[in-house]
Amino acid sequence: MTIVWTVDAEKPRPEDLREAASLLAAGQLVAFPTETVYGLGANALSSAAIDRLYQAKGRPRANPLIVHVADLESAKTICSVWPDTAERLARAFWPGPLTLVLPHCGAIPSGVTAGGETVAIRVPGHPVALELLRLAGVPVAAPSANPSGGISPTLGEHVLEGLDGKIAGLVEAGPCSRGVESTVIDLSGTHPVLLRPGPLSPEEIAQVLGSDPEALLPSADKRKQGPEKSPGRMGRHYAPKAQVVCVQSEAEARACCAVWQQQGKRHAWLALQPGPGTILLPATPAEAMRSIYKVLHKIDKDLIGFLVVQLPNAEGRWLALRDRLLRASLND
Incomplete structure (x- = not known):
């Protein structure tokens, strides 16, 4: 114990x-x-x-x-x-x-x-x-x-x-x-x-x-010379039990959700902008980073099997959130 x-x-x-x-x-x-x-x-x-x-x-x-x-x-x-x-x-x-x-x-x-x-x-x-x-x-x-x-x-x-x-x-x-x-x-x-x-x-x-x-x-x-010098760089990391799919646009996210809906699969849509059925992350990078793992833990508790994520831009402090979400979507 x-x-x-x-x-x-x-x-x-x-x-x-x-x-x-x-x-x-x-x-x-x-x-x-x-x-x-x-x-x-x-x-x-x-x-x-x-x-x-x-x-x-x-x-x-x-x-x-x-x-x-x-x-x-x-x-x-x-x-x-x-x-x-x-x-x-x-x-x-x-x-x-x-x-x-x-x-x-x-x-x-x-x-x-x-x-x-x-x-x-x-x-x-x-x-x-x-x-x-x-x-x-x-x-x-x-x-x-x-x-x-x-x-x-x-x-x-x-x-x-x-x-x-x-x-x-x-x-x-x-x-x-x-x-x-x-x-x-x-x-x-x-x-x-x-x-x-x-x-x-x-x-x-x-x-x-x-x-x-x-x-x-x-x-x-x-990037691949010698032993790894830092954690967080090897394969799938930060990942919920759900299969994570990362996309750039709202149209791509809607398409994923439509397929999963037709297949009767329990799914969710994680985004920075409000939309029908989305799980909304805060609009600032500091607040989004503070929330992301809590949100992913909640997705696990809700037994969500499939998750589509609209990625933030690869700039400034958004770079960290984008990195975590991309690594969560890897298969290995």
């Missing part, structure tokens, strides 16, 4: 988190809230703990983990180099939804890095996560707290739906404010590269770096 500790999201008391922190440090698995999604935490210095994490999630070993630390100085101890680009981005966005990929110092087990020479690292922007990390006193590897490939959890109840009884504990502190996983920037090469879109747009990153947002996008010849 998974232990649940309910804490105040804004002002968590250390005494409410000490047991969870002790379990984490000892190598047990504890789920906890961040500003992005709930993470499944494991002591990043313990190979045994990392093994438990992969087993609990059913996660492919080739999919690396993000290491969470309490502050910038702790991040530097895990990396073998800390370039000026890392310093500028960390000072601009940490604590917050930004993950930096850098060469690691060798102390991190290969299970965390998928056998690669880099580590993905961030300082989360959530009071509960920060206090838990401070009390645990170890870097914590924490992918989303759900079975691999499924919908990420933004509420404690989502965590228990997939992992109750498989993990030692859950720190429950209400909904996550951002709602999708962090933006990941690779700083291990000759220039910064966006590996995973997230709440921070390419334009926001580029403004701090004084560069062109287009220069952050990976070139086709560099």
Whole structure:
């Protein structure tokens, strides 16, 4: 049975988190809230703990983990180099939804890095996560707290739906404010590269770096070189049980719904613009990201078998939502 500790999201008391922190440090698995999604935490210095994490999630070993630390100085101890680009981005966005990929110092087990020479690292922007990390006193590897490939959890109840009884504990502190996983920037090469879109747009990153947002996008010849450096890039992710079909236009969405209706299949239509029978997402990217996983969890609960999604444009903060929906529609 998974232990649940309910804490105040804004002002968590250390005494409410000490047991969870002790379990984490000892190598047990504890789920906890961040500003992005709930993470499944494991002591990043313990190979045994990392093994438990992969087993609990059913996660492919080739999919690396993000290491969470309490502050910038702790991040530097895990990396073998800390370039000026890392310093500028960390000072601009940490604590917050930004993950930096850098060469690691060798102390991190290969299970965390998928056998690669880099580590993905961030300082989360959530009071509960920060206090838990401070009390645990170890870097914590924490992918989303759900079975691999499924919908990420933004509420404690989502965590228990997939992992109750498989993990030692859950720190429950209400909904996550951002709602999708962090933006990941690779700083291990000759220039910064966006590996995973997230709440921070390419334009926001580029403004701090004084560069062109287009220069952050990976070139086709560099996307598949060596081990993966970031999670969220391997096959079907973030997916409900329903078959997801992504389209651009309202006409295409209507056509899908008409076919499913004729076949007697239970279906839904997810859109940013109101229409007959649509499930409407909020009109701003921040609100849409905050809502998307909650909506997909509700679609699962309603036993919807087929879902058509009108994609947002591939620009700015909409890029993250588009990425999650496209990956949810993949077949592998």
